[in-house]
Amino acid sequence: MYGGFWDNLKNAFKHSDNSLYKLIAINLLVFLVVMVARVLMTIGGVGDLYSSALSYLMMPASVSRLIFQPWSILTYMFLHEGIFHILFNMLFLYWFGLLINQYLGSRKLANLYILGGLAGAVFYVWIYNLAPYFSGSVDSSLMLGASAGVFAVVVGAATLTPNTTFMLILIGPVKIKYIAIFYVILSFANSAGANAGGELAHLGGALLGFIYITQLRKGIDWGIPVQKVGIFFENFFASRKGVKVSYRKKKTSAGYGSTFSKSSKSSTPVTSSSDATQEEIDRILDKIAERGYEALNKEEKRKLFEFSKK
Known part of the structure; x- marks a missing residue:
């Protein structure tokens, strides 16, 4: 990194070794665009058009619908509507992403985030189409948010350096392995609730984060395909x-x-x-x-x- 948080965020796309700030910047930019579009289209009386357009960027639980919008398996993980949704996701991504970046580097952080988002999407579709509990809501269920990718980063960091300690307000020092365990259990407990799809995606991302680090310790990097795609686009757009x-x-x-x-x-x-x-x-x-x-x-x-x- 080259400076403070805001300086790094402002210059996120000027450097090739700061995936953490690129990911945060992309999420924030998409959030602002979506927010402006929502307000203007709602005021303009075309709120239904906004909702319809947004649904094509969200992750559907229906396999038949996913076939006609395959891009949504990527776009959903950068998409937020609620301010607190994106706030907490970006805070967790920043705190735990710093650890991944420090120990494994910028590219593996991007690998974790993208693979976690993909794993969350797959797990979400899989459970919704197999579990009888969700059979009546498969066709209407849509998902958005960076949570699956963020959970992969959180659990990945906890697997990599489990005894690293964070100072939590009103609680004090807590090892990150306990923070990760708490949120995984919380997601599991809520996986049959109102936000079942999101919670299931959390679990898929968390599982990917754990497996990614354990495999990396064996010399196997599941993120190589993601990495190659990233390098291709870096080289393609490089003007240097x-x-x-x-x-x-x-x-x-x-x-x-x-x-x-x-x-x-x-x-x-x-x-x-x-x-x-x-x-x-x-x-x-x-x-x-x-x-x-x-x-x-x-x-x-x-x-x-x-x-x-x-």
Whole structure:
């Protein structure tokens, strides 16, 4: 990360290693667009059109409907209507996402969120179409929200560093494994209530978060396909010339290893405005691969930041 929260959020799309802020920014931007559309269309007397249009972005429980709007398995996980819904989702994503980003890096955080959202959607459709309790509401049930992806991040962080402690207001220090367990149990208890679809998606995301980290410890990264898609679009939209930094997975004994490949238009050392040579940048990137971005000192972060703008 390159600064405070708001600075990082404002510059979320200017850097390639801050998935946490990209995810938060996308959710906030979509929320604002939806809110403005809802108000204007309702005042304009076309509120029904707004509801109909929104339903095509929400996740349907009906398989027959999902076939005709397959994009909704992705769009639903960035969609919110209620202010408190998005507020709590983004707070949890930020708090627990910082841990994932610190230990595993930006790309694996994005992997967890997307895979958690997909797992939540699959679990939601599966249960709704199999359980007799939901048989009468399958065709009319729709779901939206980032909760499944957020639950994957929460449980993933708790699986990765279970004894990390958060200070909770009125409660005091609590290990994050107990926070995760509490919310999973709460979702299970409410899975037959008014928000059954959302709670089931929570459970699907939570299960994915646990499995993802346990598999990662064995050297198996379920997020590689998601990662490749992300890299493709990063490269597609990249306008930066000169140095290109790309990611590839490298298996290590701990299962978390990663490395970076560096290339430039010339094989000769390149000097940026920060007076950093290509050799120094290579050394900094190797350090990130071995120990994570947070292991860099301020001078190394400055050089990498200045060099990335070249």
